[in-house]
Amino acid sequence: MAKVIIYTNQNGGVSVCVPTGELPIETVLTKDCPAGAIIIDDSTLPQGDDALFFDAWKLNGTEVTVDFPTAQAQFLTRYNAAAVAAGQTRQNNTYAGISNTNSDADWQAKVAAGRAAIASATTTAGLAAIALPQSE
Amino acid sequence: MASTINASSTANGIVSTADASGILKVQSNGVTTNAVAWVNWGVSGTTVTVNNSYNVTSVTRVGTGDYTVNFTNAMPNANYVVSGTCQTTVSYAIAFGIKYNVAPTTTSCELYTFTVTTAALVDSTLYGLVFFGS
Numbered sequence: 001m002a003k004v005i006i007y008t009n010q011n012g013g014v015s016v017c018v019p020t021g022e023l024p025i026e027t028v029l030t031k032d033c034p035a036g037a038i039i040i041d042d043s044t045l046p047q048g049d050d051a052l053f054f055d056a057w058k059l060n061g062t063e064v065t066v067d068f069p070t071a072q073a074q075f076l077t078r079y080n081a082a083a084v085a086a087g088q089t090r091q092n093n094t095y096a097g098i099s100n101t102n103s104d105a106d107w108q109a110k111v112a113a114g115r116a117a118i119a120s121a122t123t124t125a126g127l128a129a130i131a132l133p134q135s136e
Numbered sequence: 137m138a139s140t141i142n143a144s145s146t147a148n149g150i151v152s153t154a155d156a157s158g159i160l161k162v163q164s165n166g167v168t169t170n171a172v173a174w175v176n177w178g179v180s181g182t183t184v185t186v187n188n189s190y191n192v193t194s195v196t197r198v199g200t201g202d203y204t205v206n207f208t209n210a211m212p213n214a215n216y217v218v219s220g221t222c223q224t225t226v227s228y229a230i231a232f233g234i235k236y237n238v239a240p241t242t243t244s245c246e247l248y249t250f251t252v253t254t255a256a257l258v259d260s261t262l263y264g265l266v267f268f269g270s
Contacts, residue, residue: 002185009198016182017196020175020189022208032194032206032244042183051182055199081254 007037082132089135168270201257216269222260
């Protein structure tokens with residue numbers, strides 16, 4: 001198991017500092033990290049679906065957990081950005097005379113269903129199961 | 137850090153030397169021409185693994201697609217050049233650059249990777265960076 005250094009960063013999230021081995025980790029702790037940073041075993045960091053939501057990690061004492069409302073909000077932002085990009089592709093297809101697989105109404109309904117699924121999700125596994133919008 | 141200095145001045149002004157920290161510098165007429173730091177790291181899930189490095193003490197994952205490289209010995213100044221590449225296993229194009237609104241410093245450099253289509257931050261699976269400075 002590798003040792004890493006963690007601390008709460010300026011964004012309110014968790015930074016994970018991985019030493020290269022050029023200097024002892026205790027030296028890296030004082031040289032590269034702010035006061036309050038701690039050395040932990042990386043196996044104690046969130047795993048599985050929780051690991052997918054790194055930007056929602058919170059440090060509580062020596063334990064890192066996922067703040068689910070933050071994960072939910074961040075995933076919705078990501079979902080909406082993907083919807084915009086996919087919608088633009090669909091529009092470009094229309095301008096180019098290329099037929100989209102799904103009608104606009106079907107596509108919009110599918111995107112809306114995804115948003116509803118994000119809103120009703122209660123776990124990171126639930127969020128991870130929701131596919132980002134494609135142009136279709 | 138151990139260092140061996142084999143200084144050799146030639147007619148074209150090329151000199152091999154090392155500074156007090158032991159960083160090897162190949163200089164041409166006083167300008168350092170070799171890389172003064174480099175690092176290669178991979179990302180699997182959220183696990184960052186540093187594969188190889190020179191003059192880099194650590195790589196910090198600040199957020200998705202957001203990494204800070206910390207130098208072992210400080211750069212002579214912050215006007216260094218960063219060159220590098222990154223690899224991804226996903227189908228969309230990604231871009232790689234110095235983080236906006238965060239100027240490189242002599243001790244660290246923060247970088248972003250993001251998708252070209254949505255500008256969303258995204259992790260690459262493999263990063264390789266080289267730093268030149270004089």
